[in-house]
Amino acid sequence: MKNPFVYGEEVTGEAFWNRSQEVKELARDIQNGQNVIIFSARRYGKTSLIKNVLGKVKKEGILTVYVDLYPAITREKFIEIYAKAVSRSLGKPTQKVLEAVKRLFPKLIPKIVIRGEGEAEFEFDYEPKSVFKTSLPDLLNAVHKRAQEEKKTACVAFDEFQEIANYADSEVEKEMRTVFQAHRNVSYIFLGSKKHLFGRIFQDPNRPFYKSGKHMPLGRLPIIEVKRYLKERFEDGGIQASPEVISDIAEKGAGHPYYTQLLGHILWDECFEQKRITTKDVEEGLDKMLLREGELYETILDGLTPKQKNLLVALSFEPEARVFSSQFLSRFHLGSASSVQRACQGLIEKDLLDRESDRLVFQDPFFCLWLQRKR
Ligand SMILES: Nc1ncnc2c1ncn2[C@@H]1O[C@H](COP(=O)(O)OP(=O)(O)O)[C@@H](O)[C@H]1O
Ligand SMILES: [Mg+2]
Incomplete structure (x- = not known):
């Protein structure tokens, strides 16, 4: 008998537990064309949740597009990946789909590639320099256009959305916000796991995506x-x-x-x-x-500075401690409060610690447990 407990990749079917409240709420938001922002630490089940919900609403006739932006490390990659995701959502690459793709992305050159398993799919060629600016609006309007053609509602889920905050300029971010704002028939779901980057996109009043959707934090399972x-x-x-x-x-x-x-x-x-x-x-x-x-x-430990490492170990011994108190600093030989402040900031940016009211907590409680036991 096959082991029914599944970990690693996203889970579907029997292995997907509960989250019925979130599934219901998200499905309703998608039906209503609502934009939703979903944040959680890694491995809390964002990808599993959205893929399950997309599967459900697709059966109800909604046009769904899932895009993993994790590999979209540059603006040019973004174009390639999004164009591919949109064309994949149109179905297997037949002549008819090819025509639709050409209509949606007139400036990109689609080609059909066959993968190892015999699966055919589209890839896109373009002259990066000249095409970037002009193809971006086409691309960002594609799902809206397609949904209108088919008289459907659509949903686009951008997984690991925080990656766009790493681009050299904010053109994609600005253009996206401007274009998406006019799409009443599309619900955009933004999922992210790196708190400092993701938070910056949605919580900074000076950035285009400020107040651009409903927040839905994803917690632990009951x-x-x-x-x-x-x-x-x-x-x-x-x-x-x-x-x-x-x-x-x-x-x-x-x-x-x-x-x-x-x-x-x-x-x-x-x-x-x-x-x-x-x-x-x-x-x-x-x-x-x-x-x-x-x-x-x-x-993870190998990638830290000695001070960051010491601080993590110290905090694992005393998870309730106030880390800037002189007592804590001297007990664990941590040096000055200002250097610990810097180390803390680094650990928060690496998504290892979170600030919760006036305390610092491990994002991953099992990392803390492991450090305690290693002693
Ligand atoms: N609803 C769920 N039911 C059961 N297991 C889940 C659920 N969501 C996530 N998991 C477990 O967590 C792992 C990581 O899930 P994933 O969806 O990839 O998380 P994230 O996208 O937040 O990093 C899965 O492989 C699975 O073991
Ligand atoms: Mg994920």
């Missing part, structure tokens, strides 16, 4: 729901787990979608033969999970 899913999955596999053990797993995963799936996955593998999970198995499962993730944590 523990009560997690327990239900864990119970069902283990039961399906004929693996016995008492209510106490189920609670223990759910609480160790702390409602964090990725870590809960990972812990579930490990326990399934470890306990499938013995058909039973004990409290001790859960404890060992957590150790295994941290061991597995350790490689990633090590890499």
Whole structure:
């Protein structure tokens, strides 16, 4: 029997748990042409959520486009990636679709490429220098135009949207805002995971996207729901787990979608033969999970300055501490408050720490746990 706990890539079908409130709300917003801004830390399930919602509204007749902007590191790449995503949403590259593509992007040159699996899709050639400025409005209007032609409502989801904040100038950002504003028939969903970049785009009154949509933060999964899913999955596999053990797993995963799936996955593998999970198995499962993730944590630590590293370790020992207090600084030999201030800023920009009221907290609670255990 296949392990039902899935982690890593986005999840669909059976592996997608709950989020029914968010699914309902988002689907309604899309129907209404509302723009939505979805922020969460990495691995909280943004991509899974939006792909599930897009799948649902597509069945209801909405034209849907999903764009992953993570690789769109320059303006030119942005054009290529968005054009490809839009043309993919029109269907398999037949002659008819090719004509539609040419109509939508008159300045780009489409070509059909066959991938390894035999899947055909469009790619686009263009003269980067001359075409960038003139093709951008065409491109940004394409979905609106197509939706009008088909008398449909449309939805475009930009995943990892914060990447556009890295471009050399703000032309894409400005043009997008101007063009999208006029599209009553399209709902734009902006998803992002790097807080400092993403926040800057939407919260800075001097930037084009300020107040440009409804904010929908994506939190952890409710523990009560997690327990239900864990119970069902283990039961399906004929693996016995008492209510106490189920609670223990759910609480160790702390409602964090990725870590809960990972812990579930490990326990399934470890306990499938013995058909039973004990409290001790859960404890060992957590150790295994941290061991597995350790490689990633090590890499993160390697990329930090000594001061940042010391501060993280110190904070993992005393998560409740006020880091600028002289007591904390001297106990952990952290030097001056101003240097710690700089280190903090760096850690926030690297998305490792968050400021929550007057405290600093780890964005990833398991990174904190791993540091504590490494001691
Ligand atoms: N609704 C969900 N139900 C179950 N697991 C989820 C859910 N959302 C996310 N996950 C888990 O978290 C992992 C990361 O999800 P993903 O959608 O890629 O997050 P993000 O886009 O926020 O980084 C998935 O591989 C899965 O293990
Ligand atoms: Mg994602």
